[in-house]
Amino acid sequence: MEYKNLLIEIADSVATLTINRPQVLNALNSEVLTELECAIYALGNDTAVKVVVLTGAGEKAFVAGADIKEMVGLNSFQCHSHALKGQRAVMAMEKMSKPLIAAVNGYALGGGLELALGCDFIYASEKARLGFPEVTLGVIPGFGGTQNLARLIGPNRARELVITGKMITAQKACEWGIVNEVFPAEELMAKAKETAAAIAGAGTLGVAYAKDAIVNGLNMTKGDGFRYEASLLGVLFATEDQKEGMGAFVEKRKASFKGK
Numbered sequence: 001m002e003y004k005n006l007l008i009e010i011a012d013s014v015a016t017l018t019i020n021r022p023q024v025l026n027a028l029n030s031e032v033l034t035e036l037e038c039a040i041y042a043l044g045n046d047t048a049v050k051v052v053v054l055t056g057a058g059e060k061a062f063v064a065g066a067d068i069k070e071m072v073g074l075n076s077f078q079c080h081s082h083a084l085k086g087q088r089a090v091m092a093m094e095k096m097s098k099p100l101i102a103a104v105n106g107y108a109l110g111g112g113l114e115l116a117l118g119c120d121f122i123y124a125s126e127k128a129r130l131g132f133p134e135v136t137l138g139v140i141p142g143f144g145g146t147q148n149l150a151r152l153i154g155p156n157r158a159r160e161l162v163i164t165g166k167m168i169t170a171q172k173a174c175e176w177g178i179v180n181e182v183f184p185a186e187e188l189m190a191k192a193k194e195t196a197a198a199i200a201g202a203g204t205l206g207v208a209y210a211k212d213a214i215v216n217g218l219n220m221t222k223g224d225g226f227r228y229e230a231s232l233l234g235v236l237f238a239t240e241d242q243k244e245g246m247g248a249f250v251e252k253r254k255a256s257f258k259g260k
């Protein structure tokens with residue numbers, strides 16, 4: 001598929017997926033959301049890709065939210081279908097077996113922060129500002145943000161961020177556990193790609209099952225989660241990746257994983 005609003009570069013098993021509407025700070029209109037959902041499925045099925053880095057074009061923004069100019073005239077039914085479209089894109093990211101790293105290079109607001117929260121973890125530039133300004137527009141987050149944020153950092157800080165609509169710095173977001181690490185702006189992409197390369201070199205199935213255990217285990221009781229983890233681990237012992245990974249350690253050589 002040809003994308004009008006996305007750029008995709010694939011090198012050394014790492015795909016860099018860039019939302020490319022810098023003239024409106026990469027705001028998410030309906031076309032971007034459709035393309036994003038397609039791109040996530042396509043990258044999920046592309047054997048040349050093991051990890052995805054998601055970022056925004058330009059110097060100023062990761063994504064400054066849903067496209068307010070498009071949303072302003074929506075009626076209730078259109079709004080509902082718009083919310084479902086955004087939620088499908090975020091859920092596709094969570095369901096993808098390959099990890100996604102959000103490289104937040106500037107504003108990550110509203111729907112933009114929701115996209116970043118759909119990734120497995122977030123690296124941010126010192127210049128980044130994060131927040132949920134929806135209440136200042138008379139609405140609430142609609143792409144899963146209230147749910148994902150509260151699960152990530154607990155209801156107390158989630159309520160503060162969503163109810164005040166304020167923006168916080170990357171550093172504060174890091175202290176709160178939203179962002180994993182903050183880098184100088186010029187180093188952000190290199191650091192994200194360095195981490196992506198390390199993940200790409202690890203056991204493909206182990207990485208996929210690790211994500212699966214955490215994402216799906218969160219919806220289980222602790223006992224069920226433990227059992228689920230043990231089952232996944234058991235399955236991994238039937239794979240070539242496990243034999244290669246442990247064999248390489250014993251033989252003091254670098255492992256070469258095939259994802260089977």
Ligand code: DAK
Nearest residue numbers: 024025027064065066067068069079082083110111133142
């Ligand atoms: N939508 C559309 N255009 C946007 C935009 C956005 N979210 N953010 C920025 N732009 C556009 C600006 O209008 C401007 O366009 P022109 O005026 O040049 O044509 C251009 O990008 C550059 O922006 P600024 O000139 O404003 O740049 P500044 O550096 O002065 O300010 C800013 C940067 C990020 C502080 C400011 O642009 C800003 O406040 N932007 C809006 C942030 C925001 O409120 N984001 C939306 C959050 S609400 C739902 C589903 C999802 C959602 C809600 C409901 N359902 C389906 C129900 C989620 C909603 C949100 O994401």
